[in-house]
Amino acid sequence: MAVFVWRKSDAHCEQKAETSEEGDIGICHVNDVVERKKESRATTDTASDASLSVITTFKGPAELFPDDCQNTSEENKMAKGKIAVIMTALCLATFLAALDMVRLTRRLYELQLVDEPLIKGSVRRLLPLSYPQYLGHFARLRQIIPATPIWGKVSDIFGRKPVLLAANVVFLIGSLLCAISINIRMLIGGRCVQGVGGGGLLALVNISIGDLFSMRSRGVYFGIIGMVWAVAGAVGPVVGGIMTQFVTWRWCFYINLPVDGIAFVIIFFFFEVHTPKTPLFAGLRAIDWLGSLTIVGGTVMFLLGLEYGGVWLPWASVPVVCLIAFGIGTLGLFLLIQWKLAYYPIIPLWLFSSRSTVAAYGMIFAQGFVYTGGSYFLPLYFQVVLGATPLQSGIYLFPFVISVALVAAISGYLIRKTGLFLPPIWAGMATLVLGVGLYIDLPAHTSWARIITYQLVAGIGVGPNFQAPLIALQSHLRPTDSATATATAGFVRNMANSVSVVLGGVIFQNQTRANIRSLGSILSPETADMLQGRSGSASTDFVKTLPNKEKIPVLNAYNQSLRVMWIFYTSMAAIGLCVSLLIRRQNLDIEHEITKTGLEIQERERQERLRREKMKPKRKRTTDKEGLEN
Known part of the structure; x- marks a missing residue:
């Protein structure tokens, strides 16, 4: 037969x-x-x-x-109830990490930390910056610590489950340190620890979905995670404001302990994937420590230089130039280490060996860049131009959030149903270009029709590309490279988030200063200096005190500055659309190869890759010889 x-x-x-x-x-x-x-x-x-x-x-x-x-796919082996329980734990972990990013980044000033004498004194001793700038700066710094790719490689060595549990523990410890902080140094340290754990949670959730479900089924579950991200982005400022107003800012951290504790228990008892018995010291020796040090140091120096330049220090100042130059140099050293020295690289350069994978990473960067810009600067528009409170600005974002969440879920279902990921990518990026372009038309007065419609269009564009580029990336790589590629995608998205806020802020600040200077005939020199020397968010209360003959031109100047910034983000969305056209179509299997982890698997893959590399020059020399003979 x-x-x-x-x-x-x-x-x-x-x-x-x-x-x-x-x-x-x-x-x-x-x-x-x-x-x-x-x-x-x-x-x-x-x-x-x-x-x-x-x-x-x-x-x-x-x-x-x-x-x-x-x-066979783990989805076929697990009962629907067990899948629901596991996804609940993964969604809780994602929600807390994402909520922590948006809630504290936007709300630190409203958390009234500056009212506490110990923290106020510590701030004055450390840096002569305004409290909101100082606290907001370190909140963003904690997010950009590039722990994401390191977590991915560590999970390849020790297995997903123990590393995911470890990330939960680190996040819980960081939350506890922040909640019981007695001075600003302790708060910053806790935020850094919390950020390292949160980066691990965000990376390992996506990696775990890849381990559990087939390529074609992943769209649904990635779509659910996209919904969680969108909801966290909307309710974060609202939750932070409610806690600050009715309880205490410390509950923004205390609330993480029981919720993430539930996720920890569920993962411990129900999350079943292949877990190797890697010896502790052998696994620690296998980690690329030199690469870890250079990627962390280089990224932080580079982004600090961008943050300081043009806002706190001149671009030509020695600290800014040194930070950017040494940051780029250290990142170049990191790439050299990955290419020549690392046995088990954190970000293997072969991930960028094909056109489709490079385009997928470019798409992830562009989508994250534009999404972060909209999420960060739309509340600035609501507060500075329209005069909304921080709590109201979070509510005003609901049209954007609802459309992102719904479209993320629908596009994930369509990917599973059709096996096609390119149509959602292209349609999403084209709609995103249109939606962000419509932001340019936002007026200096309240127009609810435009505010709601433009956010709905932009949200429809953002939604599909939470998961589709990641599926495109994974479909063009070997299953053994999936975790590293996914963690690298998280790093690329985090870099996009950080660079987006910095560059958008630089454009807004520079344009605002130019526009305020043009109002010299209307504003007094003292008023102009006050407006030019503050960030937009810090100027909100001051602008409200101006008489109408000065307030209206100032609001128009702020809105004009935002329009220039929206043009920049529209251009980035258009670049992302062009890059997406370079991704090749790939069939999505409904079969799922169970991913095995461990040091033995990593060594086997390394030897196999070395063998293939040695064979390439031989084939090339043979071909050249045959060509000469002919």
Whole structure:
């Protein structure tokens, strides 16, 4: 009997042959029960080039070939209830990490830390900056610490479950340190610890989904995570404001302890993936410590230089030039280490060896860049131009958030249903260009029709590209590279988030100063100096005190500055759309190869890659020799 097992990957099938004397039967493996017609040709030891016509009804693969079901998607093995429990834990972890980013970044001034004498004194001793600038700066610094790719590689060595649990513990410790802070140094240290743990949670959630579900099914679950991100972005400022107003700012950190504790317990008891027994010291020796040091140091120096330049210090000042130059140099050293020295690189350079993977990373950067710009500067528009409170500005973002959440879920379902990820990417980026472009038309007065409509359009553009670029990236790589590629994607997105806020802020500040200077005939020199020397958010209360003849021109000047900034973000969205056209189509399998981790697997992959690299020059020399002979 000649048996053919067709594993569905759109129109492509794999063959597996056995022989018998009874006849020819085709078995199509599509979930459990499928009916299909197939014509094929097979060659056996006794008969060659025999035409086979297969028309049959098929039973589940587990009944016919139990040994072939070892790589079946974990989704088929787990009960729906267990999937729901695990996804609940992953969503809780994502929600807390994302909520922590947006809640504290936008709300530190309203948390009234500056009312506490110990913290106020510490701030004055450390830096002569305004309190909101100082605290907001270190909140962003804690987010940009590039721990994400390091967590991914560590999970390849020690396994997903123990590393995911460790990230939860680090996040909990950081939250506790922040909640019980007695001075600004303790708060900053706690925020850094919390950021390292939060970066691990965000990376490992996406990696874990890749371990649990087939390529085609991942869209649904990535879409759910996208919904969580969107909801966290909206409710973060609102929750922070409510806690500050009715309880205390410390509850912004205390609330993480029981909620993330629930996620920890669920992951501990229900999250079942392959976990190697890697010896502790052997695993620690395998980590690329030199690469870890250079990527952290280089990234922080570079982004600090961008943060200081043009806002707190002149661009030509020695600290700014040194930070940017040494940051770029250190990142260049990191790439050299990954290329030549690292046995198990944190960010392997072969991830960028194909056009599609480079384009996918470019897409992730562009989408994260524009999404962060909208999420960060729309509240600035609401507060500075429209005079809304921080709590109101969070509520005003609901149209954007609702559209992002719904479209993220719908696009994930469509990817699973059709097996196509390029249409959502292209449609999303085109709509994003339109939506952000419409922001340029936002007026200096309240126009609810435009505010709601423009946010809905932009949200529809953002939603599909929370998960589709990641699926595109994973589909073009080997399963063993999936975790590293996913963690690198998280790092790229985090870099985009940080650079977006810095560059958008620089454009807004510079344009605002130019516009305020042009109002010299209306504003007094003292008023102009006050407006030019403050950030937009810090000027809100001051602008409200101005008489109408001065207030209206100032608000128009701020709005004009935001329009220039929106043009910049529209251009970035257009670049992302162009980059997305370079991604090639790839079929998404419904079959899932179980991902194995551990030091032994990493070493085997390294040896295999070295073997392939050694073979490449030989093939090239042979070809050149043949060409000369001909």
